Amino acid sequence: MSADLALINGNILTMCRSTPRAEAIAIKGEQIIKVGTTREVILLIDNNTKVIQLEGKTVIPGFIDTHIHVTDFGRLLLWLNLNNCKSIKDLQNILKKKIMKISPSKWILGRGWNDTLFVPKKFPTRFDLDLVAPENPVVFYHHSGKFCLVNSKALEFAKITRQTTILSTEGIIGKNPITGDPTGILKGKAMDFIWKSIPEPAPDDLLELTKLACSKIVETGITSIHWMVLTPIELSIIKKLSHNLLPLRIYVVIPFEIWKKELGHNLQFNLQKNSLRIGAIEISADGYLANKTAALFYPYRDEFKSTGKLLYTQDCLNSSVIEILQSGFQLIIHAMGDKAVEAALISIEKVTNKIQETRIRLEQAALLNKNLLERMKRQKTMVSVQPCVINSEFKTWSAIDNLGQTRARWLFPLRTLIDNDILLLGGSDCPMEPINPFLGIQTIVNKQYFIEEAINITEALTMYTINAAYSTKEENCKGSIEAGKLADLAVLSEDPTKISSNKIEGIIVTTTIIGGKIVYSG
Ligand SMILES: [Zn+2]
Numbered sequence: 001m002s003a004d005l006a007l008i009n010g011n012i013l014t015m016c017r018s019t020p021r022a023e024a025i026a027i028k029g030e031q032i033i034k035v036g037t038t039r040e041v042i043l044l045i046d047n048n049t050k051v052i053q054l055e056g057k058t059v060i061p062g063f064i065d066t067h068i069h070v071t072d073f074g075r076l077l078l079w080l081n082l083n084n085c086k087s088i089k090d091l092q093n094i095l096k097k098k099i100m101k102i103s104p105s106k107w108i109l110g111r112g113w114n115d116t117l118f119v120p121k122k123f124p125t126r127f128d129l130d131l132v133a134p135e136n137p138v139v140f141y142h143h144s145g146k147f148c149l150v151n152s153k154a155l156e157f158a159k160i161t162r163q164t165t166i167l168s169t170e171g172i173i174g175k176n177p178i179t180g181d182p183t184g185i186l187k188g189k190a191m192d193f194i195w196k197s198i199p200e201p202a203p204d205d206l207l208e209l210t211k212l213a214c215s216k217i218v219e220t221g222i223t224s225i226h227w228m229v230l231t232p233i234e235l236s237i238i239k240k241l242s243h244n245l246l247p248l249r250i251y252v253v254i255p256f257e258i259w260k261k262e263l264g265h266n267l268q269f270n271l272q273k274n275s276l277r278i279g280a281i282e283i284s285a286d287g288y289l290a291n292k293t294a295a296l297f298y299p300y301r302d303e304f305k306s307t308g309k310l311l312y313t314q315d316c317l318n319s320s321v322i323e324i325l326q327s328g329f330q331l332i333i334h335a336m337g338d339k340a341v342e343a344a345l346i347s348i349e350k351v352t353n354k355i356q357e358t359r360i361r362l363e364q365a366a367l368l369n370k371n372l373l374e375r376m377k378r379q380k381t382m383v384s385v386q387p388c389v390i391n392s393e394f395k396t397w398s399a400i401d402n403l404g405q406t407r408a409r410w411l412f413p414l415r416t417l418i419d420n421d422i423l424l425l426g427g428s429d430c431p432m433e434p435i436n437p438f439l440g441i442q443t444i445v446n447k448q449y450f451i452e453e454a455i456n457i458t459e460a461l462t463m464y465t466i467n468a469a470y471s472t473k474e475e476n477c478k479g480s481i482e483a484g485k486l487a488d489l490a491v492l493s494e495d496p497t498k499i500s501s502n503k504i505e506g507i508i509v510t511t512t513i514i515g516g517k518i519v520y521s522g
Contacts, residue, residue: 002046004028005487005516008038010054011495014481015061015465025059027487030274030515035481052511058495060461061481062223062488062514063437064468067363067386067427070217070227071234074209075201076431077216080110082140086117088124091140095132104135107198111141113149126151126184139194144396145432147172147187150194155182158197166190169304203233210237214247218520220436221490221509224249224468224478226427228282232258238276239269246275248514249488251472253332256283256320274486274515279472280330282363283320284311286340289366290397294337296367300402308337314346321347325358330472332384334363338372338410341365345375352379361425361471366393367403368410373420382423382471385414385463387440388433394449414444415453425471426463437464441496442504457497457504487516 003026012022014035024041026034034041045051080098085091091113098108115123129138129151137154141147150158162180166173171188175181186194201209217225227250229235238252254262259281269278286308287293292300299305312320324331333344341362348360361382368376376383390412393399400408417424428435441461447454469479478486491511496504512520 001028001033001044003033003041003044003049005050005052005513006041006045007052007054007059007489007491008041009056010491011056011058012481013058013060013461013495013497015461016480016482022481024054025481025487025489027513027516030486030517032481032483032485032487034483052491054491057510058492059481060221060490060492060496061465061479062490062512063221063464064224064226064479065217065222065427065430065435065437065464066226066384066425066468066471067228068217068225068430068435069230069432070213070225071206071210071237072230073216073431073435074206074211074213076111077209077212078109080108080140081112082110083112083114083143085113087119088122088128091124092128092132095129095138099133099136102136106136107154108133108136108138109141109198110139111145112143113140114143124149124184126155126182129184137197139198146396147185148191148194150184150186152184154194154197155184158193160186160193164193203236206233207237207240210241211247214241215520217435218248218512218514219509219522221492221512222248222435222437223488223490223512223514224251226251226253226279226468226472228253229255229258232262235262242269242272242276246272247519249275249478251277251279253280253282254278256281256324274474274477277472278329280332280361281324281327282332282334283317283324284334285317285343286310286335286337289336289393289399289402292402294367295339295343296337297339297342298407301404302402307339310340310343312343314343317343318347318350322351325351330361331358332361332363336364336366338367338369341368341372341376345372345379345381348379348381349375359471359473364389366412367407368413373413373416373422376417376422377420380423382425382467383417384425384427384471385412385444386427386429386433387443387460389429390414391443391448392433400449409450413450413453414447414455418455418459423467423470424459424463425468426460436505438496438507439505440464442501445504446501457501461496487513489513 005027008024022035024038026041026044137157138151140149171190173190174183174185286295293308295308295310299307335341335344363384365383445457466479469475490509493508510522
């Protein structure tokens, strides 16, 4: 049998325990037919074989991103990137360029500005934006995501005036202390006034943006995704995408409440073998640490002594879990606070005989303790982790201040989880966090907070490859480079296991291959 595609003279990181390294790969159709030395693979080459000379480059199994919001990512690709702005002038210059390309009254969105980088040190107001954009509503989100700067036109669209108020516990509408006029800075829930005023793109535009997002995703070496659906409109987008050949492999995760509403209506899909599966239903036991809605046993260390809250009673969670499992879908429980993790485990323990079969996954399982850890181990629950979120919880949300040192020690204890044989899965949470898997990997290999919970590079790669494949019962067809598996591969500029751990994020993906087809070449 001759190969359609052969990759030779390379450094293949197979992620397969028995033979972790090889030199060459032969592919026929969408499958790998041989992994071995260049000499062995050359025997499978004939005139019709396309040959890629790797020249020592590293190949890994295509990444599986287990947590991504694709349509939102697409939406965000239209936003202005303000990360590199070093002054108010820079913000204005970027805005000026954009204004020239669009019609008046069209919204302009951007994110990433950071006033601490500004020279001279000056906090922007709406008037700085008005100078350049008097006709278009403009919203620029701060890099922390905690507040935004808007211009006068945006305030007008959102009907925010001197008289508009909000509870101080929920948010702040920045106002001039003398005149009472809004300054254009909106914090916390005050940002919702603006968010609600921004028009939703038309369905066809959303479909195009989603396709654009998919093409950006494969550029990072990601070949499979777990698409965490947020709104019903995404189900119709996935349906439309499925009418053609899909740009990458998609495992769809539907929130419980949407699933209940859409049951039988919007769930008829053109499923494609190995490429599109409606796989899991996710039920949320609580909210998020960042807005203090994650359910805790003991209060947050804020002035309100709040503990967050569970979104379901225990009985309701129990019956919903049974309903999901009986439907045949994979069960995912989002549980961020320790109290929510316990509620999830109580439900899981009640259906314990089905655990082995269904591969239950906890989303986040952020705040833990010894007892919860033991119970997770016993139930063999997997934990889905988004490494860049970990960094944000500590850095942007100041987890140590908000939880206290002792509890923060048990926030995302990855080393401890692995040492207790709990399977970890890796994802980006893009667009809340950057898509680049190497950024996530560097974050957990090179942990800034509680360094004793760092993991090694191979363990981190495992989260995004073979573990992620196992989580959806696809360990026999993907997640490692072995004969018989799908030829989903990423060619890298460097070997992540050989470079310094603070250089991992700089690794470049030069080629992405899905099912034996080159889908990206940089
Ligand atoms: Zn998410």
